[in-house]
Every structure is written in C-alpha cells, then in structure tokens.
Amino acid sequence: MVEYIIETKSITKDYDGFRAINGINLKIPKNSAYGILGQNGAGKSTLISMLCTIFSPTKGTATVNGYDIVKEPNNVRRSIGIVFQNRALDDVLTGREHLEMHAALYGVKKDIRQDRINEILDLIDLGDKIDEQVKNYSGGMKRRLEIGRGLIHLPKVLFLDEPTLGLDVQTRESIWSYIKNLKDVIDITILLTSHYLEEVDSLCDEISILDHGELIKSGSPSDLKAELKNDTIILKSLNNDKLKNILQNQLFVNELMVDGSEIRILVDKGAKLIPEIVHIAENNNLNIDSIELKQPSLEEVFIKYTGYNINK
Amino acid sequence: MSELEGIYQIWLREVKRTVRYKSRIITSVVTPLIWVLIFGVGLGSTIKLGLTVGYQSFIFPGIIAQSILFTSILGGVGILVDKQYGILKEIMVAPLSRSSIIFGKALGISTSVILQSGILLLLSFLVNVSMNVFTFILAILFCMLISLGLSSLGLLIASFMESTEGFNLIMTFIVLPLFLLSGALFPINEVPDWLSFIVYLDPLTYGVDALRRVILNSSNLPLYLNLVVLILFALITISLSTLVFTKKEQNLV
Numbered sequence: 001m002v003e004y005i006i007e008t009k010s011i012t013k014d015y016d017g018f019r020a021i022n023g024i025n026l027k028i029p030k031n032s033a034y035g036i037l038g039q040n041g042a043g044k045s046t047l048i049s050m051l052c053t054i055f056s057p058t059k060g061t062a063t064v065n066g067y068d069i070v071k072e073p074n075n076v077r078r079s080i081g082i083v084f085q086n087r088a089l090d091d092v093l094t095g096r097e098h099l100e101m102h103a104a105l106y107g108v109k110k111d112i113r114q115d116r117i118n119e120i121l122d123l124i125d126l127g128d129k130i131d132e133q134v135k136n137y138s139g140g141m142k143r144r145l146e147i148g149r150g151l152i153h154l155p156k157v158l159f160l161d162e163p164t165l166g167l168d169v170q171t172r173e174s175i176w177s178y179i180k181n182l183k184d185v186i187d188i189t190i191l192l193t194s195h196y197l198e199e200v201d202s203l204c205d206e207i208s209i210l211d212h213g214e215l216i217k218s219g220s221p222s223d224l225k226a227e228l229k230n231d232t233i234i235l236k237s238l239n240n241d242k243l244k245n246i247l248q249n250q251l252f253v254n255e256l257m258v259d260g261s262e263i264r265i266l267v268d269k270g271a272k273l274i275p276e277i278v279h280i281a282e283n284n285n286l287n288i289d290s291i292e293l294k295q296p297s298l299e300e301v302f303i304k305y306t307g308y309n310i311n312k
Numbered sequence: 313m314s315e316l317e318g319i320y321q322i323w324l325r326e327v328k329r330t331v332r333y334k335s336r337i338i339t340s341v342v343t344p345l346i347w348v349l350i351f352g353v354g355l356g357s358t359i360k361l362g363l364t365v366g367y368q369s370f371i372f373p374g375i376i377a378q379s380i381l382f383t384s385i386l387g388g389v390g391i392l393v394d395k396q397y398g399i400l401k402e403i404m405v406a407p408l409s410r411s412s413i414i415f416g417k418a419l420g421i422s423t424s425v426i427l428q429s430g431i432l433l434l435l436s437f438l439v440n441v442s443m444n445v446f447t448f449i450l451a452i453l454f455c456m457l458i459s460l461g462l463s464s465l466g467l468l469i470a471s472f473m474e475s476t477e478g479f480n481l482i483m484t485f486i487v488l489p490l491f492l493l494s495g496a497l498f499p500i501n502e503v504p505d506w507l508s509f510i511v512y513l514d515p516l517t518y519g520v521d522a523l524r525r526v527i528l529n530s531s532n533l534p535l536y537l538n539l540v541v542l543i544l545f546a547l548i549t550i551s552l553s554t555l556v557f558t559k560k561e562q563n564l565v
Contacts, residue, residue, distance in 0.1 A: 084401055089399060090394075101321050107407065
C-alpha cells in the first residue's frame with residue numbers, strides 16, 4: 001500500500017476576495033520526488049506556504065507527516081525542511097553559522113549538532129567556503145547552502161520552491177544533480193515547485209499541473225506523456241521491408257512511415273510496446289539493429305491540459 | 313525545542329551582526345561624543361541654567377540615552393532588513409514561539425547598546441564626571457533596560473511597516489520627539505505645564521532621569537519610580553509586539 005506523507009483536503013486560500021488556491025486534494029507518496037508544475041501566479045508558492053504553515057488555509061486543511069497543518073504547526077515545522085524561492089540568508093554570517101543556527105532552532109541536540117553539520121557539509125560540497133561570510137558566495141553556492149540547511153534536522157519532507165529560479169544553466173544542472181543524489185543518499189520526500197518543464201521532468205516521479213489555483217492533472221511524467229498517445233518508435237533493421245510488412249499488420253500501430261533507412265511507427269504507449277516489437281521480430285527471425293522511443297515532451301502535456309504554453 | 317536555545321540563537325546572530333559591522337559601532341560612539349563635546353561646550357558656555365553641574369556633564373547621561381534610543385529603535389525596525397534578506401522567513405518558520413523571537417532580538421539589540429554605552433561611560437572623564445565600578449555597572453544595567461523597551465517599540469513599529477522606506481517618518485515622528493521631550497538637553501522641572509505633561513508621557517524621560525541619578529547623583533524623580541516605569545514600559549512593548557507579530561505573522565514573511 002502506498003503511504004502518503006502529504007495529503008491535502010479541499011485546501012483553499014483566498015486573498016482579499018481573490019481565490020489563489022481552490023479546493024485542492026493532493027496525495028503525495030512517501031519518499032517520492034513530487035513536482036508541482038505551473039505558470040508564475042498559478043498558486044504554487046501559496047500552496048507550499050500553507051503546507052509549511054506560513055499561511056493558514058481559508059478552508060480545508062492538510063496533513064504533513066501525519067500532523068494537521070492548522071492544529072499542529074510546530075510538529076509540521078519539525079517534519080519539514082524548506083528552501084524558499086527567494087534567498088533566505090544573512091550576508092554577514094558564514095555558511096557554517098547558518099547551519100549551526102538552523103540546527104539549534106530546530107532542536108538538534110548540541111552533542112550531535114557538529115556531526116550532523118559535517119554530514120551535510122559532505123553533501124553540499126562547499127569546501128573551505130563554509131567558513132566565509134555568505135556575501136562571498138555565488139548563486140549556486142547559496143542555493144546549496146540553503147538545501148543543506150533545510151536537511152540538517154533530518155526532515156521527512158524537503159520543500160523546494162523554484163529551486164533553480166534565476167540560476168544560470170550550468171548551475172541549474174549542478175543543483176539538479178545534487179537533488180538527485182540526495183534521493184539516493186537519504187530517505188526523504190521532495191516536494192518541488194517549478195515552472196521549468198525540464199526540471200520536473202528530470203527530477204520528479206510524479207507531478208501535478210496547477211493552473212489558476214486548481215489542480216488540473218496528476219501523474220508520472222512518462223504516463224502523462226503516454227496519455228497523449230503520440231509516441232514514435234524508430235526502428236532500423238537490415239531487412240526493413242520484411243519488418244515493415246510484419247509491423248503494418250499489428251493492431252497497436254496507428255501509422256507507419258519509412259524514412260530512408262528508418263521505420264517510424266506512431267503508437268499509444270511506446271515504452272510498453274518495445275519489448276513486444278522485439279519479441280515479434282525475434283519470432284520472425286529478424287534482427288533489429290536499433291530501436292528508439294520518442295515521447296512527446298512535457299511541454300505538449302502542459303499545453304494539452306492548460307491550453308497554453310508555460311513559457312508564453 | 314527549548315525556547316531558551318532559540319532566544320540564545322536569535323541573540324547570537326544579532327550580536328554577530330553588530331560586531332561585524334564595525335562602522336556602526338564607531339558611529340554609535342562618535343556621534344554622542346560630537347554632541348557632548350561640541351554642542352555641550354558651545355551651548356554650555358553661553359547659557360546659565362542654574363545647574364549644580366556643568367552643562368556638558370548635565371547632558372552626558374542624556375546623550376547616552378539618545379544613543380540608546382537611536383540604536384534601539386533603528387535596531388528594532390531593522391527587522392525589516394531581515395525581512396528583505398529573507399532570513400526572517402527562515403526564523404519565523406522554525407518551531408519557535410513569537411515571544412522568543414521578539415525577546416531574543418530585543419536582547420541582542422540591548423547587548424549592542426551595552427557595548428556602546430560601556431565605551432561612552434568609560435569616556436566619562438572627558439566631561440569631568442567620575443564614576444566608580446558600582447555606578448558603572450548600575451548605569452550599564454539601566455542602559456540595557458531602557459534598550460529592551462525601546463527596541464521592542466522598534467519591533468512593534470516595524471510590524472506595521474511594509475519596507476524600510478518609512479525610516480525617515482520614524483526619525484521625524486518618533487525618534488526626534490522622544491529624544492527632545494526626554495529632558496536630555498534641558499532640565500524638565502521648569503518647563504510650562506502643557507509641555508511638562510507630554511514630557512512625563514515620554515518613557516525616555518525616566519531613562520534619562522535614572523541615568524542622571526546614577527551618573528551625576530542628581531535627579532527629579534526617585535530611582536525606584538524610574539525603575540518601575542522602565543520595567544513596565546519594556547514589559548508592555550515586548551508583549552504588544554509579540555501580540556502584533558503573532559497576528560500579522562503572514563505579512564512579515
């Protein structure tokens with residue numbers, strides 16, 4: 001049975017008569033990397049802020065790690081680590097001082113604090129810079145420090161609100177690899193908001209698309225793409241003609257084209273069909289030299305459900 | 313988590329900030345010295361106020377109170393800078409009570425005040441005032457108490473403000489009147505009744521009077537009364553800012 005670390009129950013938030021979040025029901029599986037995808041202003045930060053107990057919901061509620069965000073905010077706060085969208089660092093403190101202060105504020109006992117800090121230092125790889133004032137850090141180093149800080153009290157959930165906003169491409173990719181590495185090293189659920197499609201696609205097991213305060217679609221990125229029923233399988237074989245004839249008669253093939261030395265077939269769920277195609281070829285004593293799956297991008301998924309391009 | 317640990321951490325950060333901005337320590341000591349040495353000598357040599365001590369010595373406790381006032385109010389309002397940096401959000405989402413945040417912050421500011429007042433009191437010989445260890449320590453304790461109330465007042469004001477843009481309004485409408493009404497620069501026992509009434513509404517009046525008693529051994533009010541008023545003032549401002557912080561929490565992050 002799937003265990004859910006976060007469950008929202010018709011959670012709603014109004015600002016001065018404006019409904020920022022409209023009755024969202026969300027279930028986030030334990031130890032998953034979950035992405036909330038949406039345009040700027042879709043309500044991502046508002047949703048996260050409620051789950052972090054910064055804002056209280058107008059209606060509905062949610063549980064985080066089994067604690068109610070309205071009734072047990074302090075237990076919720078102890079269960080979560082947060083990396084805010086905007087920087088939350090003190091320029092004149094050193095990286096180490098940030099980690100020490102955070103550990104103490106979250107009740108990490110003094111005798112294990114230093115060990116915990118050293119573990120985090122291995123993870124965020126700031127080297128000697130950790131004892132320099134934060135004003136000397138680059139954007140990527142600040143982000144890594146913030147991620148490390150969010151982890152120091154061993155939270156069950158790490159909230160990353162637009163973790164790579166405003167970072168250059170290279171830094172963004174290095175932050176992604178840190179986040180991926182994190183999932184391998186510790187048991188933690190990551191809830192990430194982003195309006196970068198590549199970001200949620202490469203990091204998240206499951207995503208939800210948020211638009212105008214409403215949850216409009218959830219699922220794993222590959223399932224969502226598969227649901228568009230628009231996968232292309234590209235095959236190459238020494239005996240293209242024979243392969244083409246066999247495939248043409250398969251029910252799962254929506255359309256078949258020969259493009260030079262390649263056979264392209266359009267199918268609904270490409271990933272599931274690849275073994276079957278290999279099997280069919282083997283039964284007919286055909287060798288397949290290469291087989292490639294092209295799925296529609298998450299961008300097409302987003303357009304399908306919201307009606308617009310996220311980068312517009 | 314123990315709230316004490318939280319208060320300690322907020323305090324520690326505040327003190328580190330003070331020590332690392334060395335220019336602030338320098339200005340917080342030099343500005344009062346300029347007042348005492350230039351304004352004090354200049355005005356003191358032209359007017360006769362019927363004082364038992366020279367005018368320079370007379371305003372010395374008042375000018376210390378002034379530097380406490382500036383440092384404390386601006387320190388409290390400085391929480392808006394924490395908000396700008398985002399570090400306030402980090403502190404506000406920690407499992408820590410609002411009163412601990414306020415108290416830690418106010419305690420940190422008053423520690424900076426102890427540092428600057430200590431330096432000023434050590435320089436008291438410049439204005440012909442001699443102090444012993446006991447009066448020095450007593451004066452420092454009063455400086456801290458005055459600062460606790462005023463920095464919490466600064467925090468209270470900050471919780472009604474969106475950004476640091478209103479700093480000049482605070483200077484004109486709060487800091488300057490509190491300073492001038494406190495009797496830092498003139499004796500308050502001979503002012504007209506209408507002014508006297510306002511003077512005694514100013515909490516800093518009791519701070520100046522207490523410091524004058526401790527440093528110069530002359531005052532208008534009994535020391536215990538000053539002490540009671542200053543303690544009440546600190547308690548009220550700390551409680552009020554805690555209350556407002558809890559209420560307006562969502563605007564602050």
